[in-house]
Amino acid sequence: MSSELLTRPQPSMGGACPAASDAQRVAALLDFSGEALCVFDFQSLTLVFCNNPAARLIQGRQGTTQPGALSMYDLTALWLGSYSERVVDDMLARFQHGHPYIWEPRAACGSAVCSFSAQYYKGGSLDGILVKAKGLDSDAAGAPQPCCIHISSALGHVHSMTRPPRAAAPGLSPRPEPSTALRPALVELAAPSSSHAVATPSMLRTRRKSFLSKVSATPNVWSVLADPTVHAMLERSADLGGWDAFDFDHVTLHNPLTAYTLWALRASGLMRHFNLPEDKVVAFLATLEHRYSDNPYHNRVHAADVTRSVHYMLSAGMHKYLDPEQRLALYIGAAGHDAEHGGLSNTYLCATNVRARCACGR
Amino acid sequence: MRALSVRVCARRCQGAHAVQDPIAVTYHNTSPLENVHAAVLVRLMLQPSLNFLSHLAPDVLKNVRKYAVSAILHTDPVSHRSHMDAWAGHVPKWQRTVASVQSTVPVGTDLSTDEIHSVLGMVLKCADVGHMAQPFEQHRHWVAQLTEEFYQQGDREKALGMAPLPFMDRAKAQCVPSSQVRACTAYAVSQPRRERRALGMWPPFHENAKRGADQHAGGVHVVLRAAHVRRDGGDVSRDEGNDHRGPLQL
Numbered sequence: 001m002s003s004e005l006l007t008r009p010q011p012s013m014g015g016a017c018p019a020a021s022d023a024q025r026v027a028a029l030l031d032f033s034g035e036a037l038c039v040f041d042f043q044s045l046t047l048v049f050c051n052n053p054a055a056r057l058i059q060g061r062q063g064t065t066q067p068g069a070l071s072m073y074d075l076t077a078l079w080l081g082s083y084s085e086r087v088v089d090d091m092l093a094r095f096q097h098g099h100p101y102i103w104e105p106r107a108a109c110g111s112a113v114c115s116f117s118a119q120y121y122k123g124g125s126l127d128g129i130l131v132k133a134k135g136l137d138s139d140a141a142g143a144p145q146p147c148c149i150h151i152s153s154a155l156g157h158v159h160s161m162t163r164p165p166r167a168a169a170p171g172l173s174p175r176p177e178p179s180t181a182l183r184p185a186l187v188e189l190a191a192p193s194s195s196h197a198v199a200t201p202s203m204l205r206t207r208r209k210s211f212l213s214k215v216s217a218t219p220n221v222w223s224v225l226a227d228p229t230v231h232a233m234l235e236r237s238a239d240l241g242g243w244d245a246f247d248f249d250h251v252t253l254h255n256p257l258t259a260y261t262l263w264a265l266r267a268s269g270l271m272r273h274f275n276l277p278e279d280k281v282v283a284f285l286a287t288l289e290h291r292y293s294d295n296p297y298h299n300r301v302h303a304a305d306v307t308r309s310v311h312y313m314l315s316a317g318m319h320k321y322l323d324p325e326q327r328l329a330l331y332i333g334a335a336g337h338d339a340e341h342g343g344l345s346n347t348y349l350c351a352t353n354v355r356a357r358c359a360c361g362r
Numbered sequence: 363m364r365a366l367s368v369r370v371c372a373r374r375c376q377g378a379h380a381v382q383d384p385i386a387v388t389y390h391n392t393s394p395l396e397n398v399h400a401a402v403l404v405r406l407m408l409q410p411s412l413n414f415l416s417h418l419a420p421d422v423l424k425n426v427r428k429y430a431v432s433a434i435l436h437t438d439p440v441s442h443r444s445h446m447d448a449w450a451g452h453v454p455k456w457q458r459t460v461a462s463v464q465s466t467v468p469v470g471t472d473l474s475t476d477e478i479h480s481v482l483g484m485v486l487k488c489a490d491v492g493h494m495a496q497p498f499e500q501h502r503h504w505v506a507q508l509t510e511e512f513y514q515q516g517d518r519e520k521a522l523g524m525a526p527l528p529f530m531d532r533a534k535a536q537c538v539p540s541s542q543v544r545a546c547t548a549y550a551v552s553q554p555r556r557e558r559r560a561l562g563m564w565p566p567f568h569e570n571a572k573r574g575a576d577q578h579a580g581g582v583h584v585v586l587r588a589a590h591v592r593r594d595g596g597d598v599s600r601d602e603g604n605d606h607r608g609p610l611q612l
Binding site: 296 | 510
């Protein structure tokens with residue numbers, strides 16, 4: 001059933017196998033196998049499925065990809081939205097019939113682009129999508145290829161999921177263990193499903209509910225910043241006592257680091273000084289934020305709190321003594337200063353090897 | 363639930379803890395965590411799709427990277443003392459810089475690279491423990507979260523048959539508030555005044571941290587309850603003799 005969804009793509013156009021370093025870099029992002037559910041809150045998004053990790057840049061609402069070999073087939077993507085049941089059923093039906101707004105394979109450019117726009121369904125905002133992909137790992141000749149799925153939105157680059165080749169290509173060292181710090185819930189959800197049948201809407205809703213309880217939504221950071229409550233909190237953050245990181249975490253829908261750092265870079269004038277591309281900055285921060293695990297202490301809230309402390313110190317007078325590069329380094333350094341912290345101390349890591357040997361680490 | 367999975371894991375990995383974590387091996391036991399944090403950050407910055415400095419001269423990325431990595435490495439509590447010593451040596455010149463900036467508009471950046479790194483490291487170090495300067499309620503919440511993280515590590519260590527440090531041991535819960543008193547003291551109260559003044563945000567930081575230390579000392583019971591411990595007794599003075607590295611474990 002799902003195979004009817006798509007036009008089977010043309011055989012590979014001889015897309016170059018990506019350089020080992022590229023593949024490794026992408027493989028380090030996230031393990032992807034079978035199924036993943038990503039939750040968003042925005043008005044439109046673009047999905048790009050391709051097997052060329054170099055083709056990763058997606059801008060705006062229209063997916064643009066670099067040439068690469070298309071080796072993907074049998075793919076199902078389903079919507080999950082904050083809609084009434086009837087609307088969800090309607091959307092699923094449209095999707096399964098290959099609604100032109102929803103699915104658009106672009107075999108010619110070597111990748112497939114799937115773009116949605118929730119504005120076609122007025123009154124609701126798209127806040128979730130379930131992506132099921134099968135057979136993404138072999139090209140026409142049957143040679144295993146690294147493949148990846150990019151999901152982007154108006155937010156910028158949100159997620160990149162990749163599955164390393166089953167058989168390691170020459171020169172590509174096999175990846176020993178998935179990094180335990182990477183979005184555990186997403187990996188957990190990516191467990192292979194028992195059947196390849198398209199999930200029913202009720203199944204999806206159940207999964208979405210359990211998923212939502214584990215993973216925070218990735219909202220459109222610009223709409224978050226435009227929220228009056230958030231704005232007021234940000235304005236107060238330069239005062240010593242006017243800040244509560246836990247409240248801020250709440251009002252930014254658990255994306256405090258991206259929201260705060262973006263605002264601080266704007267407020268400090270560094271964004272303008274360096275003429276930084278805002279979408280890239282947001283993509284960077286969102287990726288960085290996802291590198292924080294849900295530790296009790298060393299988590300994204302802590303990172304946002306430290307970034308705020310840096311902003312406080314700089315705006316309280318330190319900025320006069322430092323040049324813009326140094327100030328930018330402080331903001332970026334603060335945002336990333338505990339990335340991939342496993343909740344274990346240096347002493348522990350120097351004394352044991354448990355985390356590396358067991359998959360039980362966070 | 364979590365404790366259970368740790369135990370199960372520990373059974374599977376009997377003897378594994380005799381070997382070091384690969385991270386510790388890679389970085390020769392020198393700030394392994396901080397090196398990982400910095401490496402993750404740099405790796406992301408260098409990705410073409412995330413490199414937000416690619417439109418600028420290569421030197422900008424190079425400098426930002428250098429400063430950010432150096433600042434992150436300063437957050438290792440183990441090297442707190444050496445960084446503080448280095449900072450103390452830089453203070454006179456830093457104060458001259460501050461004075462020159464206040465008197466004239468242009469920035470007098472006659473600081474050497476080492477001095478710049480030291481200053482940036484100090485800023486991030488202060489920010490890292492910035493919750494000490496926040497209102498006490500929030501600070502206490504942070505401490506409770508940190509305590510829980512320590513306890514979870516202590517649980518793992520116990521499951522492996524290791525002896526956790528006192529402040530990571532749920533059974534010795536009264537150590538935590540006293541270690542926080544020491545932490546506040548180490549970071550703020552004991553700093554010489556001229557060094558505190560050198561940083562723009564130091565005075566309020568100092569005041570709040572000092573107050574935090576006092577409130578911790580007086581609020582041991584409250585913190586204990588927040589940390590969900592069984593015992594609700596505990597006296598700071600009783601733990602004075604415990605020589606563990608509590609203060610700087612952040």
